[in-house]
Amino acid sequence: MTSQWWSDDERLLSALGSALRAAHAVPGRFVEAGKAAYAWHNIDAELAALTYDSRREPPQDALTRAEPAPLRAMTFAASGLTIELHVSSEALVGQLVPEQPGQVELHQPDGLIRTADADEIGCFAFRPLPAGSFRLRCHTDSGRDVLTGWISL
Amino acid sequence: MRDDPVVVALVAGARDGSKAAWDELVERYAPLVYSICRRFRLSEADIDDVGQTVWLRLVERLSSLREPAALPGWLATTTRRECLAVLRATRQRELRESPVDSEISVEAAEIDRALLEDERDAVLRDAFAELSDRCRELLSYLLQDPPVTYAEIASRLGMPVGGVGPNRDRCLKRLRRCPSLAALIGSAADTVEGGEGHDKSVVER
Numbered sequence: 001m002t003s004q005w006w007s008d009d010e011r012l013l014s015a016l017g018s019a020l021r022a023a024h025a026v027p028g029r030f031v032e033a034g035k036a037a038y039a040w041h042n043i044d045a046e047l048a049a050l051t052y053d054s055r056r057e058p059p060q061d062a063l064t065r066a067e068p069a070p071l072r073a074m075t076f077a078a079s080g081l082t083i084e085l086h087v088s089s090e091a092l093v094g095q096l097v098p099e100q101p102g103q104v105e106l107h108q109p110d111g112l113i114r115t116a117d118a119d120e121i122g123c124f125a126f127r128p129l130p131a132g133s134f135r136l137r138c139h140t141d142s143g144r145d146v147l148t149g150w151i152s153l
Numbered sequence: 154m155r156d157d158p159v160v161v162a163l164v165a166g167a168r169d170g171s172k173a174a175w176d177e178l179v180e181r182y183a184p185l186v187y188s189i190c191r192r193f194r195l196s197e198a199d200i201d202d203v204g205q206t207v208w209l210r211l212v213e214r215l216s217s218l219r220e221p222a223a224l225p226g227w228l229a230t231t232t233r234r235e236c237l238a239v240l241r242a243t244r245q246r247e248l249r250e251s252p253v254d255s256e257i258s259v260e261a262a263e264i265d266r267a268l269l270e271d272e273r274d275a276v277l278r279d280a281f282a283e284l285s286d287r288c289r290e291l292l293s294y295l296l297q298d299p300p301v302t303y304a305e306i307a308s309r310l311g312m313p314v315g316g317v318g319p320n321r322d323r324c325l326k327r328l329r330r331c332p333s334l335a336a337l338i339g340s341a342a343d344t345v346e347g348g349e350g351h352d353k354s355v356v357e358r
Contacts, residue, residue, distance in 0.1 A: 004345060005273070006338045009325050016281060016328070017296040019274035023184035027197075030187055030204055034179035037208035038172055041215065109205035132202060150209065 036111060045137060045147040048076035048083060076136075076148040083138060083146070087153055092129055094136070096122030102140035106130060129153060157222045157333040159283055164221035178224075179208065181282065185225060185275040186232045192267045193236040199243075203235045222333070225275045229268055273337065280331035288324035295321060 005015040052075035070086040077083075082097040096102060099122040106114045106126055118124040118138070133152040139145055163181075166174025186207050190200040210231055218224070281289065291310060294301040307314040329335060 004341065006329070006341070009322065012325055012328070013292070013295060015273070016277050016292065019277040020281065020293075020296065022188050022271075022274050023278055026184050026187045030201065031179060031183045033201065033205060034183050034186075034208040035176045037179075037205065037212050038167070038175045040209060040212045041167070041175070042170065109202075109209065133206065150206070 033110070037109070039111070043147060045145040046078045048078040048081070048146050048148050050149055051075045051077045051082075072153065074151070076146075078144075078146045081138070081140065081144055081146050083136065083148060085136075085151075087129065090129065091125050091127040092153075093123070093125040094118075095124070096138060096140065098122070100140050100142060102138055102142075102144075105137045105139075106134050107137060108132060108134050157279065157331075160224055160279065160333070161221045164215065164218060164224060168215040168218075175212075178211075181279065182225065182228050182275060184278065185228055185271055188271045188274070189229060189232040189268060190236055192264055192271070193240060195236060195239060199239050203232060203239060206235050207232050225272055225279075225333075229272050229275075233264075233268060276333050276337045277328075280328050280334040283331050284324060284327055288320075288327060291317070291320055292324055292328075 003011065005011050052073070054070070054073040070088055072087040074085045074087075075082060076085070083094055084097060085092065085094045092106075094104070096104075096118050099120070100118070101120055101122070102118045104116050104118055104124045106116070108130060109132070114126060114130075116124040116126055118140075130153070133150050135150050136148045137145070138147075163174045163178050167178055183204075186204055187200065190203050195203065207228065211228070218227070281292070284292070287310070291306065294306045294309065301309075303317045304314050306317050310317075310320075312320065329338065
């Protein structure tokens with residue numbers, strides 16, 4: 001058997017040394033960002049599941065449709081509330097179904113939050129498109145609180 | 154690696170709302186996530202993105218993590234997958250911009266070997282963190298570059314010079330006995346002894 005990193009004290013000590021040095025190379029902001037992710041623990045919102053994503057299943061009628069197809073379309077569904085999303089080159093537009101007013105928050109991993117109102121028919125828009133990943137949290141006027149999964153465009 | 158009580162307790166704490174337990178988990182395993190990202194030669198910005206995704210996944214999974222002690226392995230796998238996703242996206246963009254076939258410059262086999270080292274490092278750091286303050290101090294002196302002499306270590310720790318060697322041996326013995334490290338060494342030794350006929354993985358979780 002050839003000598004392994006654990007087989008004698010010298011090698012074990014040197015393996016430990018390189019492990020500890022690797023830890024010193026980690027930037028502080030990387031660690032802090034990880035700690036901040038805890039803000040998402042036990043969020044008291046209902047999770048909406050991704051039920052449709054055009055990136056996974058391109059629409060069958062894409063070639064015959066008259067209107068320009070969105071770059072991407074997604075549907076998130078919770079019980080009794082669906083969030084339809086369309087991505088164009090300059091905006092993220094969406095609609096709450098059934099149609100109802102409310103407020104939509106766009107959360108980014110660094111803690112940044114943008115908000116948009118959903119109008120009487122549940123439509124909302126975010127301009128410009130968010131860079132990087134994000135998730136939406138919808139508070140309807142009727143008191144629902146629904147959160148989508150993380151989305152990357 | 155199934156029953157490292159410290160990791161199990163930290164996961165349980167974080168799940169039950171302890172921000173301090175979560176912070177400690179992140180401090181422990183950020184080096185693992187970070188070094189894996191470096192293996193894939195991601196940019197610093199991409200490394201930050203992957204880190205975010207991995208920690209957010211973990212936050213969501215805290216309550217459903219069935220084997221908390223397998224956390225390092227889960228983190229390594231998740232990080233690796235996210236890194237590959239970033240690389241694929243970058244490659245697609247590059248192909249669109251200049252349709253010359255550009256090769257992904259990282260060798261898969263090389264990466265796999267490196268990831269095992271990263272996991273091993275994480276287990277070694279875990280074991281080290283669970284040593285007594287005195288052992289940690291002693292081993293840190295021994296690892297300093299340039300090296301600290303035994304005489305100096307003895308005077309800093311207030312022990313006879315003749316005690317440094319035996320204490321070093323004792324601390325390393327304790328390090329080996331830490332459950333997660335003992336399990337890793339055990340399974341790695343099986344692999345080495347088993348040779349090619351055996352199908353036992355070094356990363357058995």
